[in-house]
Amino acid sequence: MAEKPEPVRVLYCQMCGLPAEYCEFGPDFEKCKPWLIQNAPDLYPDLLKEANDKQAEKVANQLQAVGISSSGDGGGVREGQADSSGSNAASKPEEVKRLPGGKIKKKDKQEVVIEKIVRNKRKSITVVKGLDLFGVKLSDASKKLGKKFATGASIVKGPTEKEQIDVQGDISYDIVEFITETWREVPESAIFFIEDGRKVPAA
Structure with missing residues (x-):
């Protein structure tokens, strides 16, 4: 005797009311993102990566802020530090690295x-x-x-x-x-x- 097929279960988004896989076409995808990351990470792996990247960026910025404040009176001028010691030059590419998808460089570069x-x-x-x-x-x-x-x-x-x-x-x-x-x-x-x-x- 053939097995009875299981009913299809649809996961509906608690924010917009659409099926989770259609959230990106909904009226406000931004509001759905936190809920989707928690409840449907497999549907939107990019969102999970984006959230992880944002967390990593936040930590990196906090560490950088601590490094700048502990460097003394000249801590406010990052460029001057880079000239006097080559060790700080490695922190500059972080601006580029922190962008997971677009990798747009500095904000003043027109592209x-x-x-x-x-x-x-x-x-x-x-x-x-x-x-x-x-x-x-x-x-x-x-x-x-x-x-x-x-x-x-x-x-x-x-x-x-x-x-x-x-x-x-x-x-x-x-x-x-x-x-x-x-x-x-x-x-x-x-x-x-x-x-x-x-x-x-x-x-």
Whole structure:
């Protein structure tokens, strides 16, 4: 006699009410994240990694703050310390390392970074970071990207609390052309892709 199939159990998010795997398409994914990390870590492994990276960054910043305050009167000027002793130069790359996905360097560097993220081996999201550094209004850019590629596009806070545009689907194939044609102030030489954890020029 054939076994009776088990009923499918759906895990619903306590924040937005959607099934957990659809939270990212809901009205406020940011509010769902803490609940998902606790209750559905296997659905969103990226969130778990992001939370761990944030924790590591917090600890690193605390240690760095202690190191600066204990260095005496000259502790306020980090650049001066780097000139006088090469040992402190190793702490500078930390700014770059602390970004898990985008790896955007210093905040004053003007560049647009595009990264394709695949979730659950089937959902793709194209992340666009840095347009605001060229004076582009992100809300305007989000609407134009969504309209051009007939998909959902939203502004979210990235791992470093900087705003980025998340576009549903893989649009990396002709997004560079669209960006340079729509916003003339963004040169193609300033656009980069993240491939296998490395930053590759789009040009």
